[in-house]
Amino acid sequence: MNTFSIVGDWKQTSRLENFASLIQDGMEEKGYKLDPEKSPDVQLVFNFVDSKKPSHFQRKGKGTFVVTVMENDQPTDNILHKGYPTLIRSLGNLMICLDQTSDQESIHFVTLEQGCYSITEQEKDPFPEVFQRLHPLATSQLVIDNTFDHDLPKELWSGDEITQSLYRAGKKLDEMNLLPTPFPIQELLSPKEYRHIQRLYGIGGLSYGNLSARRSGNEFWMSARGVDKSNLTDIGRDILLIKGFNREKLSMEISVPSHVLKPNRASVDAIEHWMIYTEHPQVGAIVHIHAWMEGIPSTVINYPCGTIQLGKAVADLVRQAEDPSRAIIGLKNHGLTITGRDLDDIFERIEGRILPQVPME
Numbered sequence: 001m002n003t004f005s006i007v008g009d010w011k012q013t014s015r016l017e018n019f020a021s022l023i024q025d026g027m028e029e030k031g032y033k034l035d036p037e038k039s040p041d042v043q044l045v046f047n048f049v050d051s052k053k054p055s056h057f058q059r060k061g062k063g064t065f066v067v068t069v070m071e072n073d074q075p076t077d078n079i080l081h082k083g084y085p086t087l088i089r090s091l092g093n094l095m096i097c098l099d100q101t102s103d104q105e106s107i108h109f110v111t112l113e114q115g116c117y118s119i120t121e122q123e124k125d126p127f128p129e130v131f132q133r134l135h136p137l138a139t140s141q142l143v144i145d146n147t148f149d150h151d152l153p154k155e156l157w158s159g160d161e162i163t164q165s166l167y168r169a170g171k172k173l174d175e176m177n178l179l180p181t182p183f184p185i186q187e188l189l190s191p192k193e194y195r196h197i198q199r200l201y202g203i204g205g206l207s208y209g210n211l212s213a214r215r216s217g218n219e220f221w222m223s224a225r226g227v228d229k230s231n232l233t234d235i236g237r238d239i240l241l242i243k244g245f246n247r248e249k250l251s252m253e254i255s256v257p258s259h260v261l262k263p264n265r266a267s268v269d270a271i272e273h274w275m276i277y278t279e280h281p282q283v284g285a286i287v288h289i290h291a292w293m294e295g296i297p298s299t300v301i302n303y304p305c306g307t308i309q310l311g312k313a314v315a316d317l318v319r320q321a322e323d324p325s326r327a328i329i330g331l332k333n334h335g336l337t338i339t340g341r342d343l344d345d346i347f348e349r350i351e352g353r354i355l356p357q358v359p360m361e
Contacts, residue, residue, distance in 0.1 A: 002139075003035040007057050008048035008069075015098060016048055016071055026127035030135075040064075044138045049090050051083075056091035056193070065138040068092030072099045079108045080116040087112070091193065093304060094137060096130065109133065113208065113290065113305060115333040117360040140307035143271040145251035150258040152241060157257045159235050162213045162221050166239055167232045169211050169287065169343040170223065174230035176354065178289045179209060209335070210267040212242070213285040213343055218278050219243045219255075224264035236260030245274050250308075268306030275315040276339060282325040283318075285343040290335040292355040297321075298330030305334075333360050 004027050010020035023046055024034065035042045040060035047057045048069045057066050068090040076082040079097060087095040087110050095110035107126055108118045119129050173179050209229060212222035223229055224240050232238045236256040240263065244253035252270045256263040273286050297317050303310035314329050314337050321327035326349065327339045335358055340346035 002032045002044075003039070003042045004032045004044040004046070005035045005038045005042050006046045006048070007038065008046075008055065009050065010048035010069070012048070012050060013071055015100065016069070019069065019098060020046070020048060022125060022127045026125075026131055030131060044134075047090060047092060049086065051086045054086045054090040056089070059091075062142065062144070065094075065140075066090075066092045067134065067138075068095045070095065070097055072097050072101060075101045079118075080110060080114060083108065083110040083116075084114065089193075094134070111302065111304075111333065113334050115302065115358070115360055117333055136301045136309070137304055140303050140309040141250065142268075142304070142306050143245070143250050143252065143308060143311075144268060144306055145249060146265050147246060147249070147251045147253045148263055149243075149253065149255050150260070152236070152255045152257045154257075156241070157235055157259075159221075159239065160215075162215055163232070163235065163239050165285075165343050166211055166213055166221055166223065169285075169347070170229040170232045172347055173209065173211070173287075173289065176351070177356070178291055178354065179229050209287075209289045210269050210273075211285075211287050211343065212270075212273045212277075214277055214283065215241065218274070220273060220277055222267060222270060222273060225267050227264060236263045238264070240264070240266055242266060242270050242274060245271060271306060271308060272311035272314050272337065275311045276318055276337075279315060280318065280324045280339070282341070283339045284325070284341045285339070285346055287338045287340070287343070287346050287350075288335060289338075289354075290358060292330065292358045293328060293336060293350070293353050294355070296328050296330045296336075299332045302331070302333040334358060 006020055010016045042064055045057050045064055045066045046069055047066055049055055051070045068087050070086055072082060083095050083097045097108040099106045099108055106118050110116050210223045212220045214220045220242050221239055222242050223232055224238055227238045241255045242252055243255045246253055252266045254266055269288055276283055299313040317329045318324045318327045325341055329337045338346050
């Protein structure tokens, strides 16, 4: 049985209270059962917060997807900048912001990847459209766990020619201004909350996006989570060797040097890269950036980073490409995943064609 809970202060305003009622009625109509006890395996939690003092829902299980719900009654020309700090402080996976500052009330969705898209409340009951956008995200499977093995051969402790190509590619992304700095999450959270959000989401470093290059078989070098992509130098910290995926544990398997006692975690996009490398032996490198290109195929649903469903959606489009080894795939409301025979091949094809703004739909 699919389950959900409603927590927080939904009685702050009449609009929030009405929306909470719509949520409960709509979820139950869709076959979800209300879990008032908020058990560890509850799937979906709607956390109603005050944007001035947002509280967070303490998850008891990793499979719980939390939607922060807030109301905005102050005029703003950038709902993303208005809502994103509240999303982070409330430790949500996604935000629904009810905006009533314009002539026509709107509902905005704000994502952890700094995406923002809206629907207009033209109907009395907006829940069907909210559910249509929310359900695929809430039922996706996160792959955020890592298994570290201190078995990297000593001759690779300083890297190889492939890690040098990652270093050069990171510098190139920086030169192209494709490493946007995220909101200063560390300044918004206590040290305890920041550690929790790093463990939960896998974000919080200097720049978004990631790079990888195949080493041999299905093993590939990849930029680690939350590191400065413009200076990828340290093996086991900046660059990791991804050697497999444990389906039972939903964990990425990583080989690190024996002297690196606290390696950085793998990028949440490692599962997506692993799927592509496994299916397409001719793919030699992958670059993911938060930018856009015209006239490219795109995923239909903006699944969260690090989910099996996003990986499958991208892998499906790579498979359909005329040449999977040289595919350019759009991730809806998110960015691009680009495959190449090597990293130089990727940059030769995209330079001069990149649009820095990802369209939000």
